[in-house]
Amino acid sequence: MSLLDSIFAFFARLFGLNLPSGDEPLQVVSPRVLVINYDPVVDAQGTRLTEKMGWNRIDDLIPRFIADMEEVSYGLVKYQYNGANRIDVDEFPRKKDGFQYTAASYLAMMQDPRTHHEPDGVDYWKIVDDHHLIDRVIGHQIDEVWLFGAPYFGFWESHMVGKGAIWCNSSPLANSDRCTRRFVMMGFNYERGVPEMVHDMGHRMESIMAYVYHSFNTLQNAYNSVNPNVRPPVGPEKFTNPKNDFEHFLLFEKIAPGRAEMGLLHTPPNAGKDYDWQNPNLASSSCDDWLNFPDLRGTRRMINANEWGWGADGYAFNKWWFGHAPHAKGSKNGILNNWWDYTIRVDRPFRGRR
Numbered sequence: 001m002s003l004l005d006s007i008f009a010f011f012a013r014l015f016g017l018n019l020p021s022g023d024e025p026l027q028v029v030s031p032r033v034l035v036i037n038y039d040p041v042v043d044a045q046g047t048r049l050t051e052k053m054g055w056n057r058i059d060d061l062i063p064r065f066i067a068d069m070e071e072v073s074y075g076l077v078k079y080q081y082n083g084a085n086r087i088d089v090d091e092f093p094r095k096k097d098g099f100q101y102t103a104a105s106y107l108a109m110m111q112d113p114r115t116h117h118e119p120d121g122v123d124y125w126k127i128v129d130d131h132h133l134i135d136r137v138i139g140h141q142i143d144e145v146w147l148f149g150a151p152y153f154g155f156w157e158s159h160m161v162g163k164g165a166i167w168c169n170s171s172p173l174a175n176s177d178r179c180t181r182r183f184v185m186m187g188f189n190y191e192r193g194v195p196e197m198v199h200d201m202g203h204r205m206e207s208i209m210a211y212v213y214h215s216f217n218t219l220q221n222a223y224n225s226v227n228p229n230v231r232p233p234v235g236p237e238k239f240t241n242p243k244n245d246f247e248h249f250l251l252f253e254k255i256a257p258g259r260a261e262m263g264l265l266h267t268p269p270n271a272g273k274d275y276d277w278q279n280p281n282l283a284s285s286s287c288d289d290w291l292n293f294p295d296l297r298g299t300r301r302m303i304n305a306n307e308w309g310w311g312a313d314g315y316a317f318n319k320w321w322f323g324h325a326p327h328a329k330g331s332k333n334g335i336l337n338n339w340w341d342y343t344i345r346v347d348r349p350f351r352g353r354r
């Protein structure tokens with residue numbers, strides 16, 4: 001052991017750091033999902049909201065989303081769901097301020113959504129307590145929760161609960177430390193489809209990986225760079241020295257002209273603006289290289305939206321983006337080379353040995 005190594009080992013012991021060693025095998029994860037479906041009866045004939053409005057059936061959405069996750073993760077994520085882990089709730093979810101729609105008030109609001117109740121946010125604690133989610137998670141009966149609901153039900157796309165919970169495209173559930181095993185509650189909308197479910201999972205990966213790499217500010221800057229309301233604008237000068245693989249991965253043309261890599265969920269490698277999934281302009285991207293991760297060779301080529309197949313809903317791009325996210329065995333600089341492990345197994349430490 002060199003002097004430097006022994007000094008590092010000393011400090012690692014001192015601070016209780018226990019870093020991945022580099023030879024970790026690839027883990028297939030099979031999270032058990034609890035579905036809580038809010039689809040209330042809205043008339044005297046017993047019609048459910050989804051039927052009344054002609055919205056999607058969650059029995060169609062769930063298997064397609066599970067298949068998509070397995071596909072884009074190269075078989076590393078195999079969600080486990082069966083009907084026994086489904087709760088159908090015959091009511092509108094109560095909001096944080098106590099407000100609750102009735103069938104009549106909800107249907108009237110949907111005639112003119114500008115009249116929706118604010119604040120919109122749902123009472124997550126009521127959901128957690130009503131369905132004993134903390135006991136179920138601590139008892140390893142389930143690993144995560146998928147809420148299904150309608151527009152203006154006030155769900156976050158993803159929301160993390162438990163001791164040490166982090167930003168997951170929403171602030172963590174406050175005061176949830178007594179849940180000693182962290183979990184994520186996805187908030188899906190049956191008015192929308194599988195593309196939006198995949199999209200929600202993408203923001204979950206971005207949020208969690210930004211934390212793992214200590215790069216939350218860089219992620220925020222990248223989103224701000226395509227937000228015309230941010231003044232002064234965030235320009236390429238913030239992205240000239242990427243400090244880790246995540247900060248390389250997220251580069252796109254607008255913030256790194258000529259140096260794009262994979263971009264972010266809203267911003268493909270050739271993006272010049274937010275939600276730029278159908279941009280015909282060619283830009284240099286290192287996309288192929290990410291399939292070799294961690295063995296990056298610096299290869300690049302010119303690409304545009306032909307690469308993923310266009311698509312106004314971002315579905316094709318988001319799946320293509322996921323397919324290039326690191327999914328290899330081993331670790332590098334103390335971080336696993338498989339980003340799915342962090343994104344899905346949120347009950348493990350985000351930093352250090354898992």
Ligand SMILES: [Zn+2]
Binds near residue numbers: 199203266
């Ligand atoms: Zn989004």
